Amino acid sequence: xxxxxxxxxxxxxxxxxxxxxxARGVLESDVKVTAFFPGSPTNEIxxxxxxxxxxxxxxxxxxxxxxxxxxxxxxGAAMAGVRGFTSMKSVGLNVASDTFFTLGYTGVxxxxxxxxxxxxxxxxxxxxxxxxYYAEAAHVPMLEPSSAQEAYEAVKYAFELSEKYEVLSxxxxxxxxxxQSSNVEIDELDRTTSEKKSWxxxxxxxxxxxxxxxxxxxxxxxxxxxIQEDFEESSLNRVxxxxxxxxxxxxxxxxxxxxxxxxxxxxxxxxxxxxTTYPLPENTIMDFVDGLEQVIVxxxxxxxxxxxxxxLAKGSELEIRGKRSGDFGMVGEYDxxxxxxxxxxxxxxxxxxxxxxxxxxxxxxxxxxxKRTPIFCAGCPHRATLWALQQAIKDKDYVFNNDIxxxxxxxLEPYEITDSLLCMGSSLGLSSGMQHVLDEKVIAMIGxxxxxxxxxxxLVNAVHNQHDLTLIVLDNSVTAMTGQQPNPGSxxxxxxxxEIDIESVVKSLNVEKVKKINSFQPQDNVDDxxxxxxxxxxSVIISxxxxxxxxxxxxxxxxxxxxxxxxxxxxxxxxxxxVRNFYCPAIELNMDSSHTEIKxxxxxxxxxxxxxxxxxxxxSTGGEKDE
Amino acid sequence: xxxxxxxxxxxxxxGQGLMLLSETIGRACSEMDxxxxxxxxxxxSQRSGSIYVHLRxxxxxxxxxxxxxxxxxxxxxxxxxxxxxxxxxxxxxxxISSNRLVHHPIETNKVVEEEVEEYITxxxxxxxxxxxxxxxxxxxxxxxxxEAGNPRTENVVLxxxxxxxxxxxxxxxxxxxxxxxxxxxxxxxxxxxxxxxxYEEGSKNR
Numbered sequence: 001x002x003x004x005x006x007x008x009x010x011x012x013x014x015x016x017x018x019x020x021x022x023a024r025g026v027l028e029s030d031v032k033v034t035a036f037f038p039g040s041p042t043n044e045i046x047x048x049x050x051x052x053x054x055x056x057x058x059x060x061x062x063x064x065x066x067x068x069x070x071x072x073x074x075x076g077a078a079m080a081g082v083r084g085f086t087s088m089k090s091v092g093l094n095v096a097s098d099t100f101f102t103l104g105y106t107g108v109x110x111x112x113x114x115x116x117x118x119x120x121x122x123x124x125x126x127x128x129x130x131x132x133y134y135a136e137a138a139h140v141p142m143l144e145p146s147s148a149q150e151a152y153e154a155v156k157y158a159f160e161l162s163e164k165y166e167v168l169s170x171x172x173x174x175x176x177x178x179x180q181s182s183n184v185e186i187d188e189l190d191r192t193t194s195e196k197k198s199w200x201x202x203x204x205x206x207x208x209x210x211x212x213x214x215x216x217x218x219x220x221x222x223x224x225x226x227i228q229e230d231f232e233e234s235s236l237n238r239v240x241x242x243x244x245x246x247x248x249x250x251x252x253x254x255x256x257x258x259x260x261x262x263x264x265x266x267x268x269x270x271x272x273x274x275x276t277t278y279p280l281p282e283n284t285i286m287d288f289v290d291g292l293e294q295v296i297v298x299x300x301x302x303x304x305x306x307x308x309x310x311x312l313a314k315g316s317e318l319e320i321r322g323k324r325s326g327d328f329g330m331v332g333e334y335d336x337x338x339x340x341x342x343x344x345x346x347x348x349x350x351x352x353x354x355x356x357x358x359x360x361x362x363x364x365x366x367x368x369x370x371k372r373t374p375i376f377c378a379g380c381p382h383r384a385t386l387w388a389l390q391q392a393i394k395d396k397d398y399v400f401n402n403d404i405x406x407x408x409x410x411x412l413e414p415y416e417i418t419d420s421l422l423c424m425g426s427s428l429g430l431s432s433g434m435q436h437v438l439d440e441k442v443i444a445m446i447g448x449x450x451x452x453x454x455x456x457x458x459l460v461n462a463v464h465n466q467h468d469l470t471l472i473v474l475d476n477s478v479t480a481m482t483g484q485q486p487n488p489g490s491x492x493x494x495x496x497x498x499e500i501d502i503e504s505v506v507k508s509l510n511v512e513k514v515k516k517i518n519s520f521q522p523q524d525n526v527d528d529x530x531x532x533x534x535x536x537x538x539s540v541i542i543s544x545x546x547x548x549x550x551x552x553x554x555x556x557x558x559x560x561x562x563x564x565x566x567x568x569x570x571x572x573x574x575x576x577x578x579v580r581n582f583y584c585p586a587i588e589l590n591m592d593s594s595h596t597e598i599k600x601x602x603x604x605x606x607x608x609x610x611x612x613x614x615x616x617x618x619x620s621t622g623g624e625k626d627e
Numbered sequence: 628x629x630x631x632x633x634x635x636x637x638x639x640x641x642g643q644g645l646m647l648l649s650e651t652i653g654r655a656c657s658e659m660d661x662x663x664x665x666x667x668x669x670x671x672s673q674r675s676g677s678i679y680v681h682l683r684x685x686x687x688x689x690x691x692x693x694x695x696x697x698x699x700x701x702x703x704x705x706x707x708x709x710x711x712x713x714x715x716x717x718x719x720x721x722x723i724s725s726n727r728l729v730h731h732p733i734e735t736n737k738v739v740e741e742e743v744e745e746y747i748t749x750x751x752x753x754x755x756x757x758x759x760x761x762x763x764x765x766x767x768x769x770x771x772x773x774e775a776g777n778p779r780t781e782n783v784v785l786x787x788x789x790x791x792x793x794x795x796x797x798x799x800x801x802x803x804x805x806x807x808x809x810x811x812x813x814x815x816x817x818x819x820x821x822x823x824x825x826y827e828e829g830s831k832n833r
Contacts, residue, residue, distance in 0.1 A: 002650075013657060013660075014657060015650075015653040015654045015656065015657035015663065017665075017667065040669065041669065043669070044669070123668070147664075176666055176691050176692070179666065179667045179668070179669050180664060180665060180666060180667070180691040181649065181650075181653050181663075181664070181665040181667065182653075182662075182663060182664040182665065182691075183656075183657055183662060183663060253690075253691065256664075256689045256690045256691065257689070257690045257692075259689040259690075260687075260688070260689040260690045260694075263630075263687060263689075264694070335690065335692045335694065336690050336692065336694040337694050337695055340694075353694070353696070355694065355695045355696065357696070358695035358696040358714045358715075359695055359714050361714070361758075361759070362713045362714035365710060365713055365755040365756075365758060365759070366710060366711065366713065366755075368747060368751055368752075368755065369707055369710055369711060369747070370707070370730075370731060370733065370734035370737070370747060371731065371733055371734075372640070372675075372676060372677045372707070372708075372711070372731045372733075373676070373731070373733065374673050374675075374676040375673065375675050375676065375731065375732055375733075376673065377673050377674045377675065378674070378675075406673060409673075413733060414732070414733050414736055481673070549674070576739045579732070579735055579736055579739045580736065580739065580740075582732075583732035583733070583735075583736060584732060585674070585675040585729075585731065585732055587732070587735065588730050588735055589730075589735055589738055589739070589746070591738075591745050591746060601778065601779075602642070602674075602675075
């Protein structure tokens with residue numbers, strides 16, 4: 001198991017995913033306090049540190065209510081004198097940005113590192129946000145690793161930098177760095193013991209206001225000049241020598257694609273690989289382009305490097321090609337074919353490979369394939385709640401505001417029920433605005449984790465302003481989509497926790513109409529949902545049922561069997577109530593009998609399909625062994 | 628130009644144990660001091676969705692993603708998923724896939740609503756795959772896993788079968804050793820048996 005590698009005190013060669021390499025870097029950097037809100041593609045960082053905090057007494061790991069609190073927790077520790085670390089997905093920094101910008105002024109005491117992971121292609125995010133612009137806006141330095149090895153090293157260097165200049169260091173990765181496994185050589189692990197410190201020893205204050213803010217800003221900008229000088233000498237920026245008058249400047253995972261693209265094209269052009277992308281090592285860049293006639297900038301998402309290099313080279317004869325010239329796109333992620341095609345067209349040579357041929361052929365061949373969209377797991381409480389919800393709103397006029405979580409899938413086929421979904425907690429604020437305007441009933445839906453993260457202010461606002469909306473809270477006990485991490489409503493965590501009861505919270509906010517339902521009682525829940533929707537004012541339904549993946553794991557841990565259901569062939573009359581509007585992956589058709597069949601390896605025994613069957617053809621196997 | 632590069636496209640359905648395949652192959656590379664890099668699809672944790680791993684071995688493999696048409700080998704834990712990633716396979720590349728089909732609820736619903744007559748079949752899939760390569764081996768991985776003693780070892784059956792590919796760049800014994808180190812202790816014997824059964828079945832085809 002890779003965790004054994006991560007806690008190994010010895011230096012060694014390993015095979016690790018980028019996110020585990022980052023966690024090892026955090027461990028080696030003697031970080032004492034870490035705090036996170038989960039978000040793909042960073043989840044394995046916090047999942048690993050969750051486990052590590054159980055192995056190292058001096059390492060604190062917390063799952064925070066949201067990214068802002070996580071950054072503040074890490075920053076507070078760094079102010080008090082120990083190293084702090086947090087990581088978050090691209091859009092997580094939007095939530096934490098208020099804190100982030102002011103930390104750019106105040107700086108820190110002990111080291112503080114923030115890692116953000118952008119998601120080109122929006123694999124698991126609501127946008128392709130380019131986080132690199134945050135560094136300049138907040139006046140903090142930024143490192144950009146390409147590989148798992150570099151990501152591991154970047155963490156360690158980022159802490160040195162943070163302490164040398166008393167600044168927050170930002171590391172920016174992308175999905176293909178976080179979720180890239182490769183050979184990683186790790187150093188020895190040597191942690192110090194930690195004792196309680198005294199604020200009296202800190203001799204610093206961390207606030208900004210008026211004249212103080214202006215002075216601190218100037219100070220931060222001055223630090224960046226010195227940091228730039230360091231970056232000019234840094235081995236993180238390196239030139240791969242080559243021939244000719246065209247060169248490439250690149251960073252991040254694009255560098256790996258570029259290396260291979262040049263191989264494919266059989267080209268030997270010089271490449272400048274940037275590992276420090278704010279402040280840019282301007283002299284290094286100018287030295288590189290000196291003698292070149294043309295430079296190709298290869299970077300995913302926005303033309304961040306390209307625009308800055310264009311500015312730097314202003315007045316020179318250098319031709320800059322990239323996104324602004326239309327050679328590379330700003331949408332989607334890069335791969336070798338995209339770069340081979342881009343470079344070929346710039347150099348006006350024929351691409352040695354016809355990649356499109358493979359894609360086109362594949363498209364034809366795949367026409368027969370049924371879709372496999374993400375779908376709720378067998379035993380998922382949301383499937384049952386959404387079945388009831390579909391019945392409850394069937395003949396009603398409504399607008400449906402969805403939120404971020406597994407239940408976001410309500411917008412996908414086969415459901416396709418969602419009118420808006422912007423970001424964490426947006427369902428409530430948008431519903432408030434809509435209910436001022438619309439004739440239809442406004443319904444918002446949010447999960448437990450998202451409610452604690454960013455939903456509560458929206459609910460407080462709706463109650464205070466006497467809005468008319470129905471909120472459905474899907475309480476499955478964990479932050480399910482990112483890997484079932486705990487949230488403030490969970491009864492477990494890396495340390496002892498206090499479980500916060502959603503029903504009590506909602507009632508304490510003076511919501512008059514509150515109803516808790518059991519997710520796994522679909523028919524009973526229809527009337528309850530109808531009643532709540534018909535109520536004038538703020539009504540809140542809390543549908544409670546544990547996440548199936550979490551629950552199954554818990555059962556296995558406790559040695560409890562997971563007992564699947566079965567369809568009784570003599571009783572089944574192919575009515576298909578267990579299929580329509582329910583869509584469970586454990587249920588398939590037997591084409592010979594036209595009856596449904598339950599796949600025992602997938603079925604979790606939630607019994608909801610059995611309740612939906614009008615002739616009771618589905619029952620528990622009772623745990624009898626497979627034939 | 629003789630490049631040091633061997634590309635494997637791994638695919639399957641969430642919950643089938645695909646990550647064990649990339650983990651064991653990757654660790655075996657590490658043991659053999661070979662350069663290895665992967666591009667993995669994580670993200671949403673729900674089961675039953677399409678998942679893949681690009682796995683690349685050799686000094687000339689830089690990018691975490693296999694360029695289209697350059698996978699030497701496709702390993703799929705589910706039949707449809709082999710076809711779903713077919714743009715990555717080299718013409719005449721090898722396919723080792725489970726013959727098992729996992730039908731998605733959308734597909735089931737379409738059959739129920741009579742929008743389609745019946746489920747897609749493994750023969751439909753193979754017919755399409757054959758337009759790209761003749762080197763297709765559909766394995767009854769579930770039966771072999773059951774024979775090994777645990778239906779959950781289908782992934783290791785396929786791993787064993789992979790080592791029967793003539794130009795597969797890793798030593799079978801190293802891979803086997805890594806499997807031993809990676810799986811839970813109680814399941815070592817079952818997994819090793821699954822590995823052997825997969826290898827034997829794969830070798831029959833050569």
